Amino acid sequence: MNEKFFELKKDKQDRMINGAMKVFARNGYKRASTDDMVKEAGISKGLWFHYFGNKLGLYSFIADYAVKYMNMELATMSNRHPEDYFETTLAVEKTKLAVRKSYPYIPLFLSSMEREKDEEALSVLGEYKDAYRQARLKAYEKVSTDNFKDIVSMSVLARTLGLTLDGFLREEYEEDTFSEENYKKEVEDYLHMMSALVTNEEETE
Template structure:
């Protein structure tokens, strides 16, 4: 982490972080420019480069900051004793929403980074990316699928939900006024639908009831 950066007033820190998150989220590393970042943050280019050597330095910093901030929110939002898959998914989304209340483009940026194909950007965030993936694995490893008859189908539902959530987020960030709270409410509706489908798959069919 760039310790000098944290000597700035919090308002200016957040303005610079949010600007970088937005520019990288919308453009990806290759097409993002520091000119766009300083314009969005309403600062001078000299100030940006006083704290960060180049575009890669900015990217690595905001990625590191984003993962640290998100993991902190997840540690609060996710119940360590919870074992229901769909409750865990809802708690994870709650943590993401809380993180985006302060940094609206934090999760869109992390999603975009998942599809990054520029080698220097991939190498710069590799360690922190692995830490984030392990955190999610640890959360979902607690899920008890025993209540559902078709565990494999439930895991497919989870994969479908993850793709749906990313798709919804991609749609919403292209709108003029991206609001994490409204996106969160929409995501909860899809999670509730997925839960109902999973619970229905665990119930015996009419034919099975007749045979009994």
Template sequence: MNEKFFDLKKEKQDRIINAALRSFALGGYIHASTDDIVKLAGISKGLIFHYFETKLGLYQFVYDYSIRVINLEIRAAISGDITDFFTIREEIEKVLSICMQQYPYIKLFLYKAQAEDTPEAASAILQTREGYEAMMHSILERGDITRFKPEANYQIVGDMIEMISKEILEKMFREGIFQPEDYFEEVMKHMNMLRAVTYD
């Protein structure tokens, strides 16, 4: 990736990043079109290849950039003192909602990338993805599970939160009604209900 990309005005950087995020989130690596990306970003195709050389280069950059943005927000926002199982997840969703204000498709893109089965694309992001997953795991592992009812499996509850969040996000985009604050509010309704029925 050409470091001169960051010499562009921030508004133009974000137009390119958001166009790529949208295309890769909706189509995956194979079906994302550089023609669509440049049209959405309002730039020339030559500019994409000048900075990223290939579609794979753009894909890897956008993934690495997304993780960097989220990591910075998480490290700044989530204190090591927070240990409640649900509060940790609430703070993570809050951070992601903040990131989605600037980059609406960032979380949907990460979901799509997690399931990416094109070998070269999956390989290009593997190291960054594993680092991100390890960081998230270490944060979630801090969650205090002692308040759960004996019959409530905290691992299943964690999986449910992830599945519910994903479904809410995908549904909002399908219906064309996505707003970060509405997404966060809807996730919290479900999380608070789970907290109520699984905690002593």
């Protein structure tokens, strides 16, 4: 983390973080423009380079910040999450919505980080992607799948859920206004359907 940056007033910090996060999340590393970040945050380009050196330094900082913030929220959730697999998945998605109150683009940035292909960006992303994955896995460590049908492959189920929920998330960000209610309803309906498909009937009665 950049210690000098955190000496700024919190309002200015958040404007810069949110501005950079939005541009990186929507455009990916290669197409992200610092000029667009300047417009989003209303802060001169000189300050960006003063604190972060270059575009890669800024991207690394944003990735680090987003992952640590999200992981902190996931850890809080993990202390009270249910043992049901699908309820836990819903709790994770609700946590994504909760972090939007302070940093509206954290969920989309984390999604874009997982899909990033640029070699320069990938040179700094390894540890952040791993830390985020570990936090998500930890959220499920107390979950029981004893009531799942024998045919269910957990790796296939997890990948299917991940891709579908990520698709819902990205679609919502494409709208002019992100509707948390629409997103939550889509997620709840989908998880309810998937639960009915993979869970033994006698366990759901």
